[in-house]
Amino acid sequence: MAELSPLRRRMIEDMTVRNLSPATQRSYVHAVAKFSRYFGRSPDRLGLEDVRAFQVHLVATGISWPALNQTVCALRFFYGVTLGYGDLPERIPYAREPRKLPVVLSADEVVRFLEAVPSLKSRTALTTAYAAGLRASEAVSLKVGDIDGGRMVIRVEHGKGGKDRYVMLSAQLLGILRTYWRLARPGHWLFPGRDGSRSMDVQVLHSACRSACAAVGLAKRGTIRNFVLGGVIVRKKEPPHGPTQRASYP
Numbered sequence: 001m002a003e004l005s006p007l008r009r010r011m012i013e014d015m016t017v018r019n020l021s022p023a024t025q026r027s028y029v030h031a032v033a034k035f036s037r038y039f040g041r042s043p044d045r046l047g048l049e050d051v052r053a054f055q056v057h058l059v060a061t062g063i064s065w066p067a068l069n070q071t072v073c074a075l076r077f078f079y080g081v082t083l084g085y086g087d088l089p090e091r092i093p094y095a096r097e098p099r100k101l102p103v104v105l106s107a108d109e110v111v112r113f114l115e116a117v118p119s120l121k122s123r124t125a126l127t128t129a130y131a132a133g134l135r136a137s138e139a140v141s142l143k144v145g146d147i148d149g150g151r152m153v154i155r156v157e158h159g160k161g162g163k164d165r166y167v168m169l170s171a172q173l174l175g176i177l178r179t180y181w182r183l184a185r186p187g188h189w190l191f192p193g194r195d196g197s198r199s200m201d202v203q204v205l206h207s208a209c210r211s212a213c214a215a216v217g218l219a220k221r222g223t224i225r226n227f228v229l230g231g232v233i234v235r236k237k238e239p240p241h242g243p244t245q246r247a248s249y250p
Contacts, residue, residue, distance in 0.1 A: 119208060132173065
């Protein structure tokens with residue numbers, strides 16, 4: 001394995017002490033390395049005009065707006081934190097993503113979609129994501145103890161931004177989860193992986209989603225995001241933060 005350069009090591013240390021997630025760290029390092037390779041020079045020898053030229057290049061390649069803004073975040077961090085270049089990061093603009101209305105599945109489409117998922121575990125995980133408005137990664141990371149049937153809430157740990165939160169647990173979803181628990185008898189993880197020591201891989205859920213959508217003719221519309229949005233519409237309010245105790249589950 002190639003030895004890390006002092007500059008890259010410093011950037012990784014800067015991200016680590018600020019508790020950036022491993023995924024964010026990998027993304028930032030990759031973006032700065034790509035920036036450096038484009039000019040064939042060390043990034044600490046490149047300036048604002050180089051950043052602008054790189055952004056123009058990325059737009060010309062058809063990069064997605066979220067990916068472009070992820071690169072902006074990485075460069076802002078690199079120049080502002082690792083290099084300590086004062087107000088330079090504020091002069092690196094974010095891209096304004098065109099707003100589009102999301103495609104939301106109808107209630108009938110949701111029923112057909114779930115019926116097409118053969119695996120009890122995947123079907124229940126997707127149902128939970130839909131009913132509670134969770135991201136796929138949040139659904140598969142749930143623990144049995146996160147389901148509070150007494151207070152009718154679900155604890156979501158390390159969600160977006162690394163923050164914990166509580167979401168509403170409907171009586172119907174609680175009934176579905178209790179049935180699942182009696183049949184599957186999960187241990188620590190509500191949706192465990194094959195050996196039970198880890199949670200279910202989120203890619204398994206994405207694969208189940210794609211297969212079910214293809215089976216019922218929703219291939220163009222059936223992303224987990226679109227599927228979950230239908231649940232978010234009816235989940236208008238989250239409970240107050242900070243339940244101090246969780247009832248036993250189920």
